Amino acid sequence: MLEQIDIDGVASYLGPQQSLTALRSINYVYGANGSGKTTISRIIASPAEYHTCAVRWAQNVPLECLVYNRDFVALNFTSRMRGIFTLGQQDAETLANIEKGRREVADLGEHITGKEGTLEIKTRELGELNAAFREESWKAKLKHEDQFKEAFQGVLNSKERFAERLIKEDAENQSGLKDIAELSERAATVFGPVKERVQPLRYPDRGDLIETETSPLLRKRIVGKEDVDIGPLIKKLRNSDWVKEGLKYFHDDRCPFCQQDTDHGLRDKINEYFDEQYQADVDAIATLAQRYERQASFILSGLEAMISTGSEHLDIPTLTRLHDTLKSNISLNLQHLDRKKRELSSSVELERLEGLLTEINDVIKIANDDIQKHNDLVDNLAAERASLVNDVWRHIADEYSIPLSTYKTQRNNLVAAQGGLARGIQAKTDERDQKLADLRELEKTVTSVEPTVSAINQLLASFGFRNFKLATVDGEELSYRIVRNDGTDAGDTLSEGEKTFVTFLYFYHRISGSMSESGTTSSRVVVFDDPVSSLDSDVLFIVSNLIRKIINQACNPTSAVKQVFVLTHNIYFHKEVTFDPSRSGERRSFETFWVVRKGMGHSELVGHTTNPVKTTYELLWQDVRDENRSNLTIQNTLRRIIENYFHILGNVNKDEIVQLFDGEDQQVCNSLFSWINDGSHSAHDDLYLVCDDQTASRYLRVFKEVFDRSGHSGHYDMMIRPR
Template sequence: MIESILIADTATYSGTPESLCDLATFNFIFGGNATGKTTVSRVIANEDSFPSCVVSWKGGTRLQPMVYNRDFIETNFNQSNELKGVFTLGEKNVETINKIAAAKIELDSITKKIETLTRTLQGEDGTGGKKGELAALEAEIRNKCWAQKQKHDAKLQGAFEGFRNSAEKFKAKVFQEWAANSATVETLTELEKKAESVFGQTPTTEKLTPGLEADAMLAHEGNPILKKRVIGKEDVDIAAMIKKLGNSDWVREGRGFYDVNDGVCPFCQQATAEAFAQSLNEYFDEAFEADSKAIDDLVTNYRTDSSRLQQQLSSIIIDPSKFIDIEKLRMEKDLLDSTVTVNIQKLTAKKKEPSQVAELQSLGNVLSTIKGLIDASNSLVVKHNTMVANLSRERRDLTAQVWKYLLEVELKVDLDSYKTKRDALNKAVDGVTEQIALATKEKNKTAAGIRELEKLTTSIQPTIDGINALLSSFGFQSFLIAKADNGKCYKLVRADGADAKATLSEGEKNFVTFLYFYHLLKGSDSDSGMTTDRVVVIDDPVSSLDSDILFIVSSLIKGLFEEVRDGKGHIKQVFVLTHNVYFHKEVTFNPKRRGKTMTEETFWVVRKSGLVSKIEKHDCNPIRTSYDLLWGEVRKPDHSNLTIQNTLRRILENYFKILGGVDPDAICTLFDGKEKLICKSLFSWVNEGSHYAHDDLYISVDDAVVDAYLQVFKAIFEKSGHLAHYEMMMAST
């Protein structure tokens, strides 16, 4: 049976979808003309034609929908001169009938098995069961994957490009990488550092830091002149004295003044012999002068080379590479500057006193450290520039490394747990699905067997006999159903055999079409299929019928209800849709109902506001008319003696005007004496022409008189053949 119906984006159903949920065995839908009732019946009849609508079947088992609406009338009556024959099972072939019954029991058992398996697979509403567990597992791992995206998005979003706005897409990407990612696992710190350049603004190449020209500086430190004591020639007569005094540098200094003082000693101011000047010249010979010049050159070169080196370092510091440790470089330059200053002081002293040994502080360590800083920086520059030159590959590699990190570090435990649970659930789903497939195959085989058995014992003649019997009993004598020439269809004929289809009134046409549908419910329009379970929809069957037929149709439908309740036949669920208040009252009557809706039924009202249809569910029968209220006054044990007469008159007027063709005088002749007078009094509205003439008409009566009126009132329905309506209304709640 149908559990729920969702209607959206079709006909007058627009905007918010409308739903009929928790449907029962009997479902009554009331609504005015053109409110959207027929759309409901059409969706049930052919849900595949309404892709935006959903019909949910219990256990996923779809039954045969059999729908009576104006489409049915158009298809079966207006578009063809003949009606398809209704095949029913013959009753004489007992053995075949018993085989069909046994096969039907087996078919029902298989169907229940499929429904049970389907519930195991997907739950009652299609969202539970093993598939529901699997969906919940997928949602859980999706959320865990998405949590990692949110955790690392700020720094690693470049790796997530294309998957950052959808948790489902992000999860799918995780699974894709899970199956194929072979990248190396890097630390998060390393990944974030790489991401700054690879995923940041499109980077540009960086220039290399030039190396220092420091070889000359290091060579100066090993110049042999530094350790050489530069003194004069030792075999000159004054050499012994100079050596004894150790004042070679002092003498050399004074010699400069002596040479310009015309042979007078600059210290004692005494004139010297010519031999003294010669001795000085011989003492400070060419070797001495050469060494002195070597010292002078060393001082000059050291100053020049150190200045050049310091300028190179300053240039690097002013415009440093972003990869160099600039603070460390500044510290090393400060150390180099101070060392150079000390060495220049030592060289200056050596120049002043060539005879003294000088030793420079080595720049080897500081220059080595600076070179290391430059080399390290340049190595990173080379890698960076290589990355820039191969940016697409670098981004691809880093992206793979980021996903690998998520897989192997952040999500490893979750993914391993997910895989274990998923594999178990998939195995269960596959197992149940296979069982359903096997059971469905068995069901189809059994159903095919039933169809073959049905072909052995079917006939369209019982339907002819049944429809004609009903037509005759209801006073339709001018036409009947006959078998068409092909032996498989029906035709409508007059008593003389002439074709009656074109001359039927609207009411006759609708009535015979309904009778045809009524018998079709008990059979099939082919020579098989009459034992298939079905859902019946009856949409406005009394649109053009008179009152007699209204009650006949309602009685036939209520007879179907009883068959369903008793488990007879193959109807499992019924929908009745109408705009006729009195038909709705008749067809929904149930003496067992007490106020609230029974578990076997649901009530719905369809309304249209602003060209949009809305469906409302009610927990009790929502249709209560002024006619119902009049009967309510009669049912009251403490009804008013002053107004009861007019209440009874109004009921008779409403009811018998609806029926039409009722002769009140003929009914009154069925009574005698005082009862006849009471009957005429109650029917007095006929002569007055309007009950309004009696709205305020009452006489003072006692309880005995009221009881007499009530007895005659009941007898009127009984003697006119409408006692069932009286009993229904008196029992109504």
């Protein structure tokens, strides 16, 4: 059955999309000519041809659609009309088996529909379970997002994807469970800003310093040649350094110390005392001191540059302290070296820097080890990130193990129930399909086009159409033609009304038949689009009654007709086809009412809870029911109701009814019947043209008693009920 029809951008539907929604078994659509009714019937007939429109079927199961509209008339009223197969009456047992097969197919259909309903419930429950778990798992994302945002890439903005990832990790993640503190520490590095490789720190080159500190020259007393005449004296006095320094002031053979003239050979003896070996030792001490100072300066400047970098890997405070100590010791050693250069005969001992330099190297080594870890991390960042992501998800899966376990158990139960229902539906569907196939084969044994010809001709004759009929084509039993009583073709000579009626009867029998030997019992949707055009009132009444039969079939769950649409612009036909004495005025669950109107250049569909199309008579009663009625017009309204009703009854003795009243009520009653006699306003009308609330109430009371006292209170009660 059709549940909804959406119409957009076709024919007169050029405005906002229009929809027929919540459709039922019986659906009435009323609208003027050109308002857009035929477009609706065409969409139902061929939805695939209207790409901007859509139809929605119950359980997504399309049914066969039989549409009567002007397209059907044009297509089928030809010199050859295709034969319609219907069940004959030749074999009562076969017909009984066909009926039994139809019931079995219908029962299976109901069984399938029931299981599909249960499956829909299970599907909805699964959807609700999934939604609840998505909300629960999303709490993990909100809880850990600040620390582990990088681990949630790809699922940050989707509750559904996050839940799916958590389920997958719970099933597949084999990482060892890590403590949250460890994960946080790793995340601070791995998930932090992108880092670059860092060059390792250089260790101080301490070789020259250590070598200088241990050099024998520093402890060697450097003096001149002792076998020179003056040598023993200088050795005895231990003043070779003083003598050597004095040579710089020895001029003109005058002693630089006592300023007396000396022997000319004294200078030569002193120079001989300070021989080449002495000078070599002097040069070696100078070179040693120079090299020590240069290397010390290089080491200190290197350490200062290292400290100034502020490297996060380096223990800056410790290195600064060691640098300051080293600088102080080097300064002291430089003083010792300077004294050695001045006092070559003295022995000096330098402060040993090896232990201090070892401490410095240890600090640098710790920094370099940390730098190596950093560089290894940079070099293996992709692997480290993947490892950390796995560990984070493993931790979350463990943290939410209880909700996960509960969810998976409930989900598995629902999925298993869905699978069982789906298999049951498929089994029953296969069984139904087989029974349908058997039913079609059974139908072929008794179906024929002849019953349709006989039925249509019988209807034509009973309604006074006796000068033409349908006949099967000679030698071609699967087609019909319209002939006169003498057998000549009559198709081209029929009036528009006759063509319409014949085609309608052809369609009417198509509803209960098939265009092939099987399929006469398949479920179908029937659409009548203005079927009474060009028909006179008598035939209109006949068509209305035939359509009401189809409507009654649609209300029977075992019928092949599952849904009916009636579209018309004829208000009288609409009244006839919607007439149902059991209708109380309240909305009924199996029918819908629609009005299609064309305003502002485009068609518009408006749904109504009850029949919106009223006859003039019904509108008069609506005025009586209205508590806000006008006192100026109520008298004439009551008169017109009585005139219409009692005129239809006929043989009503107005005087006898008037005599049932006394006094002023009799006068009011007589006024109400005045139109029946006069056919127009009489002179008495002026007496009651204007009245107050009290007078209006008296008219209404007498109006009711007219029906009560004349024995027609049932009609009054029916019409006065709220609609």
